[in-house]
Amino acid sequence: MNIDKKLYTLKYSPDTQSHLKPDKEQCRLCESRNCTFICPAKVYEWSEEKQELIVNYENCLECGACRIACERKAIDWEYPKGTKGVTFKQG
C-alpha cells in the first residue's frame, strides 16, 4: 500500500499557512536531505527543477522527526494552530 492511501485514512484540517518552515537556503546546501525520506507522511520532496524543497505540510502527522533529523537544524517547526492539523481517531 502506498503512502497516499495510508494518509487518506486520516482526518485533517489544514491551515492556509505552513507550520513547517525550512530555511530554503540551507536546504539547497544540504547534502543528506534526511527529511525527504525520514518523514512518515512524505511531507518533504526535493524539486530538482526548482532547486527547492516542497513542503506538503497538509499531510504532516506532527511527530517532530524532521526537526530532530535535519542535519542543519534548519526547520522552523511548530505545532499547527489549535483548530488545525491532524486528528487521530484511533491513536
Add this chain to the structure above:
Amino acid sequence: MLKQENKTEVIVVGAGAAGIACAITLARAGKQVVLIERGLFAGSKNVFGGAIYTAAVKEIFPEFEANAPLERRNIEHNYAILGEAESTTITYRKNDNSSYSVIRAKFDRWMAEEARKAGVYIVEETVVRELIKEKNRIIGVKTELEDYYADIVVLADGVNSLLAKQIGLRKEIDTKDVALSVKEVIKLDKETINQRFNIKDDEGSIVEIFGGPMLGMLGLGFMYTNTDSVTIGLGITLNELVEANYRPFEILEKLKSHSSIAPLIEGGELKEYSAHLIPEGGYKKIPKLVDNGVMVVGDAAMLVNNLHWEGTNLAMISGKLAAETAIEAIDNNDFSKKMLAGYEKRLKNSFVLKDMKTYKGLFEVAHQRKKALFSYYLKKVNAFFEMFTSSDGVPKKEHYHKFIKSIFTDRKISELFKDAWAILRLLWSILL
C-alpha cells in the same frame, strides 16, 4: 505581582496520560487547575503502541475496569524473532488483567471527561506557544489567543516538549534518543481476531517482533489486538533510519508482508495510519525536572522504559507525583525550585526513576552491540531451530557440530567475548 485575570493555581499543558493524571489529582484535592490541550479533544493528537497498565491506571482511576472504554485484556505475550521467511516465537500466556489494549482517542477522552467531572477546567484546541517568565520564575503560558497565569505550570506536552527546551530544562534531542514509530490500525471482525490469535471474548494478545525488516537496526515491531481491529507497527531509532535512508512506512509494509505476520492481518481494512516519536534516551537523558514554578512529566521528561514497553504508566505516576508536590507547594505558598524538587524526590522513591535507573546502561549497550543483538544472535536462534527440526538424513551429530562451528566462524571470537562481557556487565548493573 501576578495579574489576577486568567489566573489559576496550576496550569497543565497537554492532555495525555501524564497531564490528565496530574490535573485530576489536583482537582480532587480542591485545587484550581486548567488543562490546556492543543487537539480537538484529549487524545486526538496522541499515539502509542497499544497497552495501558492496570496498576498505574488504578492509582488514578480505581474503578476504571468497570467504566473506561477498554478494548481487550492482554493474556498473552509473544516474542517473535523473524528471519527471512521463518520465525521463532516464545509465548507466555496467563489469564491476567495486568494490561489492556485501548484506543487512545477513546480512552484519553474518557480520562479527560473524568477530570472535567472532578473539576478540571479543560481548554481544547489551544496551543501553548511560550512560557511566561518573571523574575526567574515561570508564571504562566502564552497561547495563540490569550495569556494564562498560574502559581505552577506542569509541562506534559509530550516527547517534543518545545516548552522544556525553551526554558533551558533540556537540550535539543539527539537522533539517538528517540525512535520513530509508525503504525496501522487494521479492521478485522472480532471472531477472526479471536481465531487467529487463539483468544476468546475480551482476551487480547501482544506480539513483540524482533528482526525481519528491522534486522540489524535498533528497532522492534509490535502488534496488539483491539476489540475489532489489530494494531501493527514498529519503532526504529531515528539515527538508524537517517543512516540507512529508509522510509519508515516502507519497512512497515515489509513487516506486514512477512510470511509469519501476513496471515494475521490478511483481508483486514486499514482504519488509520499514524506516526509518533518515542523518547528512548533513558535515565541519562532525563531533562531537569523542575525549576521555579515549573515541573516536567511523562514523555516530556523522557520517562519511558523501553525494555518493558512501558510509558503510559510512568507518565501517569509522574503526573500524580507532580500533583502531590504542587498541592504541598500551594498549601505552603512556596513555588520555588527547592519546594518543587519534592517531585523529583517522590519520583526517585517510586518505581518510575528506580526502573529508569536500573536500565541506565541498557541503551548504550544496545547501540554498541547493535549488530550482535539485533542481527547475529537473532539469526542464530532461527538457525538453531532450522537445524533442530530438520530431518534430512544427515546425522544429528554432524548438524550440531556444524551449528556450533558456525557460531565461531560467523562472528569473530573477540567480538563474541565482547558481547558476553557487555551482557554480563549489563546484567550486573541491572541486578545490583
